[in-house]
Amino acid sequence: MAMWIQAQQLQGEALHQMQALYGQHFPIEVRHYLAQWIECQLWDSVELDNQAEEAKAKRLLDNLVAELQKKAQLQGGEDGFLLKIKLGHYANQLKSTYDRCPLELVRCIKHILHSEQRLVQEATNASTSSGVQAMDSLSQRHQQINQAFEELRLATQETENELRKLQHSQEYFIIQYQENLRIQAQLSSLSSLPPAERTQRETTLQTKRATVEAWLTREASTLQKYRLDLSEQHQKTLSLLRKQQTLILDEELIQWKRRQQLAGNGGPHEGGLDVLQSWCEKLADLIWQNRQQIRRCEHLTQQLPLPGPMEELLSKLNADITDIISALVTSTFIIEKQPPQVLKTQTKFAATVRLLVGGKLNVHMNPPQVKAVIVRAHASISGEILNNNCVMEYHQATGTLSAHFRNMSLKRIKRSDRRGAESVTEEKFTVLFESQFSVGGNELVFHVKTLSLPVVVIVHGSQDNNATATVLWDNAFAEPGRVPFIVPDKVQWPQLCEALDMKYKAEMHSGRGLSEDNMVFLAQKAFTSSSNNPEDFRNMTISWAQFNRESLPGRNFTFWQWFDGVVELMKKHLKPHWNDGAILGFVNKQQAQDMLLSKPNGTFLLRFSDSEIGGITIAWVAENPNKRLVWNLLPYTTKDFSIRSLADRISDLNHLLFLYPDRPKGEVFAKYYTPPLSKAVDGYVKPQIKQVVPEFTNPEPSGGTPTFMDQTASPSVSHPNNFGVYPSMSDTMLDADGDFDLEDTMDVARHVEELLRRPMVNQWTSPPSGT
Template sequence: MMAQWQELLRLDSELQSRVSQLYEGKLPREIRHYLCVVIESQDWDSAADDENKARTCFNALLEYLEEQWNRSIQENNILQGPDFPGIRDYLMKHFQAQPLYLAVILSKCLKEEKKILATASEAQGCGNPALDQKWRMLDNKVNEMKRRTSDLKKEIKSLEDQNENLEFLQETWQIQVKEHVGLAQSQAVVKEKCLKQANIITQTKQILLQQIVNILKLTEEIVATLTDVELPEWKRRQQMACIGSPVDISLDHLQKWFTTVAEELLRVREQLQKLQDQNTKYSSTDNSNLAGPMAEIEKFALSLLRKLVANALVVAKQPAMSSLQQRPLMLKTRVRFSVTVRFLANLPVFKDLLKVKPVFDKDVQEAKTIKGFRHFEFNREECKVLDVDTPDGGLVAEFGHMFLKEKRGRYKGSSETRLGVTEELHIIKFVAEFKHAGLECNLEASSLPVIVISSTNQVLSAWASVMWYNTLSTSEPRNLSLFADPPPLTWQQLSQVLSWQFLSVGKRGLDEDQLAMLRDKIVGDGPDDLVHWSKFSKNEGAWIWIDGILDLVKKHLVDLWRDGCIMGFVSRKRTLTLLQEKQTGTFLLRFSETNKDGAITFSWVEHTNGETHVHAVQPYTKPELSGMCLPDIINLYSLKAETNVTGNPLRYLYPDIHKDTALGRYYKNSPLSATQKIIDGYVKRTNIPVSTFPTPPPSPPREIPFTDMDMDMDTEISMDLDQLLQELYPDFFGPGTSSQSFADYSSSY
């Protein structure tokens, strides 16, 4: 059963906020998090009504803190782990004198948590019916296996009693014969009774053996489903999650099934051994020869357990550097990364049983066939013992202090193909030996292919390779030479992955209109709807531009993007179409199509003298947005006509939302606060974004490639402004002075 707190951690942000509010002003949330196991193991409802029980529960918390602190000292993990002494001091200070108060708080909070989980469960009921039904069917099979195993245990115990009764009856009869007690006819009756009982026992044994076979056949179906269906599906979901897909990659279901099946298989083998022991012990009273069938059944049970255990070791968290958690599978030499493995058969008897060792590029044939293939090694030989190290009690080992260094010399290989650094794929395998209850087997779990870079400049290209590979390669064994001749992606595949990038960074994916614009830019008029690797990632490929926008969103526009304020991917031509029928002052936000580092602009419509004009401001870049956030730029933006400021032309965010309604909650500065706020004796100043004489772009007489529109329009406006400013201000703007100088000059006032 998964810990209640772990279930809460899987909820969406809104429900998690409700949980957080439960503890505000009552108990630090960190205490609930780090002590979740011991908190949920105590009866706080009873403790809330009994001070002695409350004191007992309180002392249990202190003992747990002491154990965890000692463990941190032993593992040399004081700085990285939770502040257990600090938590203990807090509890002592606030609740030592009143443990009943703590019990009341936790009793109420735990009940409210359950209500929130119930709400989430009801909502999930409307989720994926097919998946829910499939998992329900598997649950039913596992529960049926448990029921049958439980019944088997009772019946074998009953058989033991029958054997003992028969043995007692035979021994008593023999004693009576020796002592000449009773008549001959009574002896015949007893002998017949013994024979009849022996036949019943023989038949019972055969029935029990058939029951065991039936249990194992059901188990065989379950094991096949787990290892051949559910586990590969989870691995595929994890693979998609690595490149941004919002799928559930929790291992809770798999761990529950693997654990239960392993436990029941061990019990079946235990009952089979008892049956074999009885067969040997009471062989004198039973003429049946069941040793052969029992050996075959034991062999069958062992093979099922071997298959289950061999697949139970998984990479729960793929390799990732701490600075790029959202972009795993990229490792930089000499930079620390972490990776976590888990053993899904989480039984107490398996604790400390497995010692896992990571091996880099184990059995990788590409190292021998690809020219110039690099070879790496870990900074140190490291093994981890799988231990209970998570709140939900999972058998987990985290390798958190690993980094790679390149070995001198590269394999010459036998191929003429030579891959680039960001196209060379490697794997990390985790190996262990399993020995328990007569079963011995080697375990192995492999990471997804990783790319090893030596410079941060290679991150952009490396992530393109990670996305491309994991979209295409869906099964094992992994094709580590995929980029020797990379297959193309369909636009449907690529568009989904691109949408996931924005969902990961900005909490909102791309809609159909945004994807349509990107399709025109990336695919063009190609009839096959395919995107080739070289066009996407190489040189001036589309990915460089898109990644620049992703970085812009991440650093400066997350809130606006998440809330749908930014239209983003819309061409200038499409902008004209959208705005020309709107009321004056309607504006929209779109990304620059020419700035490779990521920039955003706003376009607005103006209707004067029966004519419609759509204006666009020069795009704002990351350095500019670092000085002033985009909502403030829009709020304070002004137009300057000759020597007068005509005011802010931006009134309604497309389609018709007043800008203060749409953006007001994001404002950090306003003209009013700028004149009133005093800092160290000075009135705070605000740089006011101003544009001068915007020239409305005429309808183009010819088709201009939209990829060049921003650059052409900006250049044209800049030239007109330079000439006009020199005429209006000859003393300040001499030949060679640009409109940018005016912008710099005006911003100082």
């Protein structure tokens, strides 16, 4: 409702654009009387390219019709009678129009709501800027484009007016020319008259002929000047059109494509395509009007040839305007929805291509077919795609002409010969979309094609990690106008940090990305450095090999593989805790020790494992019989969290008291604890998994109340561990610096069992049962 209230305040061109959104496909009265209901529905949750979503769209349609009928029934009295009939008619009309294609209703309403939001936002920005401060660069660019369109509209209208004047003048000239021929014929027929009468008539006709011929001579010169002036005006208009088209295609559209590419790394979703389409359609309309004017000038010139350079000038104008419209059409054949950049064979995938000027040039009157093939850059077809042909469809509600490939599948791929260290996950392909269509009644025929973003083809899920690295590097560091798909081998470290931060934020669905301290930690890992100063890394470069070809020192995985493992673990299991600020994560073992030793016993923190991909460990400070130590649990992985959540595991460990620096753990994690088990059903009680660290577990006291360091778990309650083991601590497992080195051991479970002479435990507890 709030959006509709704001939309009704629009003025001028914005109001006109808003009104143009409505029509028979969706009456504006429906928007007005159901404003609140419409704005409360989850239209964006419907995936338009997924036929499985049709049932959801059908429910929305049925609910819309029901709401409209309900609104109609509420109208009473004499004034409400006509409205009642009208709303009832609209309900039937919408039901009839969209019952067989409910997804089109959703597409229509999404387009309307997004367009209204854009118009309101632009109007708000303009108002704020004029009243408070200068408009931001985006608004300035849009204002510049809109002003240029107004200038072009006026110029085109002026040449149209001048062309009509020229046409009228030429028509009158031809009439006078015919009059001169008639006088000439009359003079020729005087020979049959008597001499006296002939002389008198001849004198009159010769005087009249002289007058007409003098007028024709002057008017011919005037017509020639009109034609030359009109030609100059068209040249100026074409120059403005080129400038406007360059601004839209070479700047705005390229920026949109760049945003689309960065969206593959988690950047903001590439909005603004509807705005681009409206600009491209205006361009197409103006170019076509000017082209028709030039052709009419050619026709007038052919109809009345006059001495001069007009034929040559018009030929050049015609060639120039054809080049302009060709560039517009071929550049606006774009990929609206990219195919997945990591593409697995034998797996269904989708893509959407769109012609931004299709509706304006009436291409949809003879819908073109689009074909998709997979190729290496500048190479022949490199594989076979099933369901790779699709006819473009025109959606009247949104005015878009697009082809939705919903069920493509890569049957097989042909790889090139690789050299050196390059792996299959570094080889880049592209999906080529191509089509052919005509405009102006086959007057112009266009063969258009467009390339997708680079695609890495995999055959197994285990290749996804490395393929994603190739895609991320390409999306982040591709340079404008490059040869597909060349990317720099080295980049500045801050550039990579920006790309990693973008990816991390997107996966966490949070504004909390990577801090400067996190970046320093990553730099230390990437460059094997101990520096804590961010400035030391600011001018350093990192190569592709350092990023994801060479293993980290002493490890069997690369920098990217480690980072991606962290992202996957967080995304699947720990996202809420990261967003709560409960996970420090990017802290090494020595840093954790330094941080915790100054804190009370029981203080703990969560950090990512250095030695394991996708692992997170708990470090805490506690008393040893001899001294205070920082202890580290064997890292948890996705497998562990699929059995028991992080919050429940922390709840199980009573010796963990405060999350670093000083937050009681219940304050941070209690809201994520699993609720207690329900009572027994039919005499059976469900057991519960709980984890223990034997060295920090109190047995049932038989007399006094020992502390957790006084005794260990009884062997009678120990069981073989199948759920991720968490070892006790021993001085024999400390390194020379007194740092606990458990996670670096080759076989943790074996060492612990030998040291403690008992197995690790998972403790199963059940409430007393009556059975």
